[in-house]
Amino acid sequence: MRKMLLAALSRVLQGPAAAARPGAVSEVSRVVVASRNYADFASEATFDIKKCDLHRLEEGPPVTAVLTREEGLHYYKTMQTIRRMELKSDQLYKQKIIRGFCHLYDGQEACCVGLEAAIKPTDHLITAYRAHGYAYTRGTSVREILAELTGRKGGCAKGKGGSMHMYAQNFYGGNGIVGAQVPLGAGIALACKYFGKDEICLTLYGDGAANQGQIFETYNMAALWKLPCIFICENNRYGMGTSVERAAASTDYYKRGDYIPGIRVDGMDILCVREATKFAAEHCRSGKGPILMELQTYRYHGHSMSDPGISYRTREEIQEVRSKSDPITLLKDRMLNNSLSSVEELKEIDVEVRKEIEEAAQFATTDPEPPLEELGNHIYKNEPPFEVRGPSQWIKYKSVG
Amino acid sequence: MGPIGRGRGKMAAAAGALRRLVRCRPQQGLGRLLQLRSGIHGSAPAAVQVNVRDALNQALDEELERDERVFLLGEEVAQYDGAYKISRGLWKKYGDKRIIDTPISEMGFTGIAVGAAMAGLRPICEFMTFNFSMQAIDQVINSASKTLYMSAGMVPVPVVFRGPNGASAGVGAQHSQCFAAWYGHCPGLKVVSPWSSEDAKGLLKASVRDDNPVVMLENELMYGVPFEMSEAAQSKDFLVPIGKAKIERQGTHVTLVSHSRSVGHCLEAAAVLVKEGVECEVINLRTIRPMDVESIEASVVKTNHLITVEGGWPQFGVGAEICARIMEGPAFNYLDAPAVRLTGADVPMPYAKILEENCLPQVKDIIFAVKKILNI
Numbered sequence: 001m002r003k004m005l006l007a008a009l010s011r012v013l014q015g016p017a018a019a020a021r022p023g024a025v026s027e028v029s030r031v032v033v034a035s036r037n038y039a040d041f042a043s044e045a046t047f048d049i050k051k052c053d054l055h056r057l058e059e060g061p062p063v064t065a066v067l068t069r070e071e072g073l074h075y076y077k078t079m080q081t082i083r084r085m086e087l088k089s090d091q092l093y094k095q096k097i098i099r100g101f102c103h104l105y106d107g108q109e110a111c112c113v114g115l116e117a118a119i120k121p122t123d124h125l126i127t128a129y130r131a132h133g134y135a136y137t138r139g140t141s142v143r144e145i146l147a148e149l150t151g152r153k154g155g156c157a158k159g160k161g162g163s164m165h166m167y168a169q170n171f172y173g174g175n176g177i178v179g180a181q182v183p184l185g186a187g188i189a190l191a192c193k194y195f196g197k198d199e200i201c202l203t204l205y206g207d208g209a210a211n212q213g214q215i216f217e218t219y220n221m222a223a224l225w226k227l228p229c230i231f232i233c234e235n236n237r238y239g240m241g242t243s244v245e246r247a248a249a250s251t252d253y254y255k256r257g258d259y260i261p262g263i264r265v266d267g268m269d270i271l272c273v274r275e276a277t278k279f280a281a282e283h284c285r286s287g288k289g290p291i292l293m294e295l296q297t298y299r300y301h302g303h304s305m306s307d308p309g310i311s312y313r314t315r316e317e318i319q320e321v322r323s324k325s326d327p328i329t330l331l332k333d334r335m336l337n338n339s340l341s342s343v344e345e346l347k348e349i350d351v352e353v354r355k356e357i358e359e360a361a362q363f364a365t366t367d368p369e370p371p372l373e374e375l376g377n378h379i380y381k382n383e384p385p386f387e388v389r390g391p392s393q394w395i396k397y398k399s400v401g
Numbered sequence: 402m403g404p405i406g407r408g409r410g411k412m413a414a415a416a417g418a419l420r421r422l423v424r425c426r427p428q429q430g431l432g433r434l435l436q437l438r439s440g441i442h443g444s445a446p447a448a449v450q451v452n453v454r455d456a457l458n459q460a461l462d463e464e465l466e467r468d469e470r471v472f473l474l475g476e477e478v479a480q481y482d483g484a485y486k487i488s489r490g491l492w493k494k495y496g497d498k499r500i501i502d503t504p505i506s507e508m509g510f511t512g513i514a515v516g517a518a519m520a521g522l523r524p525i526c527e528f529m530t531f532n533f534s535m536q537a538i539d540q541v542i543n544s545a546s547k548t549l550y551m552s553a554g555m556v557p558v559p560v561v562f563r564g565p566n567g568a569s570a571g572v573g574a575q576h577s578q579c580f581a582a583w584y585g586h587c588p589g590l591k592v593v594s595p596w597s598s599e600d601a602k603g604l605l606k607a608s609v610r611d612d613n614p615v616v617m618l619e620n621e622l623m624y625g626v627p628f629e630m631s632e633a634a635q636s637k638d639f640l641v642p643i644g645k646a647k648i649e650r651q652g653t654h655v656t657l658v659s660h661s662r663s664v665g666h667c668l669e670a671a672a673v674l675v676k677e678g679v680e681c682e683v684i685n686l687r688t689i690r691p692m693d694v695e696s697i698e699a700s701v702v703k704t705n706h707l708i709t710v711e712g713g714w715p716q717f718g719v720g721a722e723i724c725a726r727i728m729e730g731p732a733f734n735y736l737d738a739p740a741v742r743l744t745g746a747d748v749p750m751p752y753a754k755i756l757e758e759n760c761l762p763q764v765k766d767i768i769f770a771v772k773k774i775l776n777i
Contacts, residue, residue: 124520158553165551172519172556177543183509184544187516187524194472194498194522201520217509224504378550379588381557381612386691388588393729401554 044068045338049272055255055262055292061279065271072335075117075270077349079109079328082133084357085142086301089132089149093305097365098149101176102163105133107300110327111234112137114273115202119281124192126172126185127204129164130234130299134204138171142356146364153370154363160374179205179212182231186218189229189290200228200284202277208239210253219257219290226289230280231257233294234267240303241312254294267295268325298325373398447632454624456598457487460605461525463637465495468523471609474501474514475527475564484529485565485624511537511562515544515614518560523609528564531580531618538583545614546589559612563605566594566618567661567712568761574749579713581660584616585689585722591643592689594618596664598628600687603641611643618689620662646693648700652682655706655771658697658723660686663710663743663762670767679771689719694726701732706774707740710762715744738774743767 046066054060086106092098105112112133115125127134135145140156148155149163156166166174172188175181185203192199205215210233222229233253237244244251254262261283265276276293283291298321302309309318335341376388376397388399451459464471477484479492479502492500503510507528514526528534534541545558567579584592591613595601601619608615633639649664650671657667664685671681682700686692701707707727709720720742727733727740743762750760 126516157551157555160553161551167552167555172516173548173552175544177539180512180539180544183512183540184516184519186509187513187518188520189516190513191517191520191522194517214506214508214512217504217506218512220504221506221509221513225501374553378552378554380591381549381554381559383613401549 040339041069041341042339045334045340047271047334047338049269049275050266052266052272052276053254053264055252055257055264056259057261057263060263061265061272061275065275067271067334067340069340071117072331072340073345073349075113076328076331076335076341076346077353078113078137079270079331080350080353081142081356082106082109082112082136083328084353085136085145085360086132088146088357088361090301090305092146092150092361092364098163098305099151100162101129102149102305103130103303104301104305105130105299107321107327108234108236108267108297109133110270110273110331111267111295111297114267114270115232115277117270117274118277119200119202122170122197123199123281124170124172124185124188124201125204126175126181126188126201128175128178128181128206128209130206131164131166131174134171135166135168135174138168140166140168140171142360143363146360147367150364150367151369152364152367153374154367158374159370160378179209179214181205182209182212182215183218185231186222186227186229186290189222189227189284190225192228193226198285200230200281202230202232204232204234206239207233207235207237207244207251207253208242208247210235210256211248219260222290223257223260226287228284228287229290230277230284231260231290231292233292234297235294236297236299238299238303238312241307243312252294254292257290257292260290260292262292262294264294264296267297268321268327268330270327270331377401448629449635450627451598451602451630452625452627453595453598453601453619454485454487456602456628456630457605457619457624458489458491460602460609461488461491462494464525464606464609465491465499467637468609470521470523471525472499472501472517472522473525473527474503474510476503476505476529478502478527483527485621487624488527507533507537508540511540512544514560514562515540515558518545518558518614519548519556523559523561525561525563525609528562530569530576530621531564531566532576532578534562534564534580541584541590541614541616542587546587548589549613550589557612558614561605561608561611561615561617563608563617564619565621565624567620568745568750568757569621571752571754571757572750573752577750579618579711579745580616581618581689581711581713582718582722584618585692585719586717587690589614590690591615592618593643593687594660594689595641595687596623596659596661596685598626598630599634599639600641600647600685602630602634603639604643604687607640607643610640615643618661623662623665626665641687644688644691644693646687646696647685648682648696649685650681650683652680652704654679654681654704655708655775656682656684656697656700656704657708657710657767657771658684658686658700658720659710660689660719661712663712666762666764666767667710669764670771673764673768674771677777679775679777681771686719692722692726694723694730697723697727698730698732701727702735705735705737707732707736708743708767708770708774709740710743710767712745712761715742715747718742718744720744738776741770741774743770 116137144156151159189201254264266272376399479500482489514524568577746760
């Protein structure tokens with residue numbers, strides 16, 4: 001009874017009153033907090049999620065999803081970490097501490113976090129160059145990611161890979177050549193089938209890459225051999241500066257696999273992504289062969305840090321997505337409106353996240369660059385040490401695998 | 402014994418049976434008969450004649466048997482027994498899981514092979530000819546050769562790309578290119594180029610067991626050529642080390658360095674020249690990358706003259722690299738004449754027989770070059 005009363009009170013006051021009487025909200029919050037304990041949070045809540053468009057499927061993912069408090073807090077923290085990590089990267093790039101290519105993922109967090117929530121750590125994942133979020137969800141620390149971006153020896157690839165070449169256990173990058181990761185992903189799926197350990201491979205590509213010929217070659221072989229591969233098109237509406245309408249005769253990316261069943265998913269809703277991926281994973285694990293998911297998502301940044309991102313789309317469009325479809329805000333609202341968390345608790349998480357990012361950035365800017373000796377290493381695996389030629393015949397580097 | 406025994410030819414099988422009988426008798430009678438039969442290059446008693454095709458087939462069979470993670474994929478490798486019959490009998494023996502027919506999708510299936518290697522398998526990816534590998538070259542270079550480096554050692558790519566390379570007979574310009582220089586250019590790859598059956602078998606086995614991406618450049622015209630295989634070479638653990646050249650013929654007057662089919666031409670030229678008192682040292686590179694420059698240098702220090710012979714085009718080719726490396730090393734001071742390159746003619750390969758013949762270094766060209774460099 002008390003719980004319901006408090007919940008009702010906080011809901012009422014977090015509504016329109018919040019704008020009119022900001023002081024009142026915090027007054028109420030303090031009062032509410034004082035009498036709140038964990039028993040006042042719901043342990044879970046059920047949400048309606050958007051029905052997915054289906055291609056060659058009789059049934060699709062469920063239209064409701066259960067979110068537990070733990071899951072919600074975990075997803076929130078993870079998405080917020082990725083968001084802040086990407087914004088920090090933007091900052092470091094503008095300070096010229098990060099060089100070269102830097103393709104940021106902010107706006108698309110629900111995709112990588114939702115996917116990971118539906119699979120196991122023993123499953124496999126490969127994506128293209130907009131990969132920092134996946135490097136994180138697949139187990140690389142923010143420290144190692146930022147230090148890789150700044151080209152330091154503490155980077156996850158010792159500073160030798162950079163933004164587009166980060167790897168982790170069962171995470172195969174981070175690939176720079178548009179579309180090339182798709183056949184690779186099918187090959188990983190072939191290995192999954194070969195080893196027979198019930199593992200699957202998630203193979204991601206963008207709306208731009210979706211027009212690559214090698215993807216269609218891969219669809220064919222994956223379907224022919226029933227490879228346990230989920231093809232995932234992250235459709236963020238723009239391939240660099242080219243909108244989907246200008247690049248594709250058919251923008252129904254979930255149908256482009258033709259004979260491969262497909263699902264179109266709201267990529268801004270983490271629960272939608274999670275449920276669809278669970279559905280797709282089950283499809284693959286049951287031996288039915290590949291399946292295709294199109295995640296409709298959006299990137300706030302331009303294609304890369306050298307693209308302001310407003311020559312081919314309007315600021316209004318970007319702002320509209322931010323205000324109406326931001327994945328973190330959507331999750332936050334759901335949690336607050338269903339007593340899965342509180343403003344304070346989420347704020348605490350925000351503070352923790354900011355701290356983690358700051359510390360990681362501090363590390364990434366102070367860690368030394370890799371020693372010159374590293375230049376010759378990792379040419380061959382399991383090879384006795386040999387010499388690698390430098391810019392002239394007198395400059396040689398030792399190479400160990 | 403199965404299909405592989407049949408593949409070795411009835412003569413070889415019979416020779417094998419006889420060999421076992423002969424070993425308990427003194428080296429007379431049947432033993433002598435076998436020795437006389439044993440062919441071109443003289444003989445050890447237990448050697449057999451095996452052509453390159455069968456040597457490759459043996460290597461594939463042995464490596465498939467040895468390691469379950471090894472599998473073969475490519476066009477026509479399974480039910481057709483291989484476009485050039487290299488994989489004859491293997492699909493029957495190992496089935497669909499280990500021998501996979503692919504659609505005509507080089508970029509796709511090469512990427513699949515590379516991905517499978519990244520995930521722990523040990524694929525052998527066959528290109529029907531290396532000309533078609535150009536469609537997939539991004540996967541070979543950007544996905545396979547560079548990944549270990551980019552990942553700072555985290556992701557090895559143990560894949561073998563193999564198939565016929567270079568000129569065949571009358572197949573025209575689009576089917577005759579040599580890719581030794583193209584692949585040899587790239588760090589992270591190993592590139593091997595067998596000539597004899599021992600080379601083919603030992604290098605293929607070594608390549609499969611190597612944890613790195615290996616490009617193996619075979620030659621279609623060599624597939625049917627028989628070579629003597631020593632008893633050691635017939636063992637299931639026979640390996641030819643990658644990165645080491647072989648001196649096929651000792652000599653003192655000039656060093657002939659070659660790879661693949663041209664090695665045979667060098668030996669033929671040497672056999673003619675010996676009659677005129679010229680002793681050629683013939684080096685079979687066996688590996689393009691990493692190249693065994695030390696062996697070439699040691700030879701040049703001895704002979705003071707260097708000729709490189711290859712089928713590929715001259716610009717930026719294998720011979721060009723050898724000459725540059727010799728210039729940079731101690732052997733330069735021992736050269737009595739500038740190094741000479743014999744290469745394919747600098748044109749796309751024509752079809753007409755007389756034109757095609759004249760687009761590749763022939764025995765007469767090697768002899769001419771030797772005499773020119775020695776001023777005789």
